[in-house]
Amino acid sequence: MSENRQPPRRSDGTRAAILRAARERFAADGYERATIRAIAADANIDPSMVMRYYGNKERLFAAAAEFDLRLPALTGVHPDQASELLVGHFLERWEGDETLMALLRAGVTNPAAAERMREIFAAQLVPVAERLSPDRPQVRAGLVASQILGLALCRYVLRLPPIVAMERADVVAWTAPAVRHYLTGSVTETAEVGLQVAGDAGQVD
Numbered sequence: 001m002s003e004n005r006q007p008p009r010r011s012d013g014t015r016a017a018i019l020r021a022a023r024e025r026f027a028a029d030g031y032e033r034a035t036i037r038a039i040a041a042d043a044n045i046d047p048s049m050v051m052r053y054y055g056n057k058e059r060l061f062a063a064a065a066e067f068d069l070r071l072p073a074l075t076g077v078h079p080d081q082a083s084e085l086l087v088g089h090f091l092e093r094w095e096g097d098e099t100l101m102a103l104l105r106a107g108v109t110n111p112a113a114a115e116r117m118r119e120i121f122a123a124q125l126v127p128v129a130e131r132l133s134p135d136r137p138q139v140r141a142g143l144v145a146s147q148i149l150g151l152a153l154c155r156y157v158l159r160l161p162p163i164v165a166m167e168r169a170d171v172v173a174w175t176a177p178a179v180r181h182y183l184t185g186s187v188t189e190t191a192e193v194g195l196q197v198a199g200d201a202g203q204v205d
Contacts, residue, residue, distance in 0.1 A: 061112060133184050151163070151175060
């Protein structure tokens with residue numbers, strides 16, 4: 001008589017189903033409103049399975065937030081064009097990926113989401129900055145991130161009316177020069193510009 005055996009557990013398939021459901025649920029509801037129970041229902045599994053594989057919602061979110069920003073290499077591209085391409089690329093990513101937007105929103109208030117965002121930008125943006133300038137690429141990437149993330153918060157989360165109303169081409173035109181300076185400029189150039197502005201402001205006709 002043959003023994004009754006449980007079918008082999010397809011852990012990889014289960015994990016994939018959980019992550020797929022989690023990304024969709026986090027994108028639809030945001031981090032705070034999404035629940036383990038809802039994600040499990042979306043994946044058609046018991047909530048205990050989600051807890052078994054990921055432990056809690058923070059760990060699940062961190063695992064689900066495995067994003068490839070698909071940044072352009074920018075090798076051999078002129079700095080002016082590189083900054084325009086980079087800003088335009090990020091606008092497309094923010095507008096085309098609801099899960100990435102969910103991570104951005106959650107990162108404002110949730111430490112796990114903020115840490116995941118930092119990891120993503122450090123791992124993917126620093127190499128791009130290093131290819132354009134080997135001088136302090138971590139600092140340059142951090143400054144670019146401050147510009148890009150600040151823009152995303154104002155345009156897509158806080159929805160400041162003047163920023164929301166701007167055409168994409170105008171956003172690129174206004175933002176790209178700052179990104180170009182962060183990628184290839186120097187502190188000396190910044191200081192010289194600041195002194196010139198201060199001098200002009202102090203002149204009296």
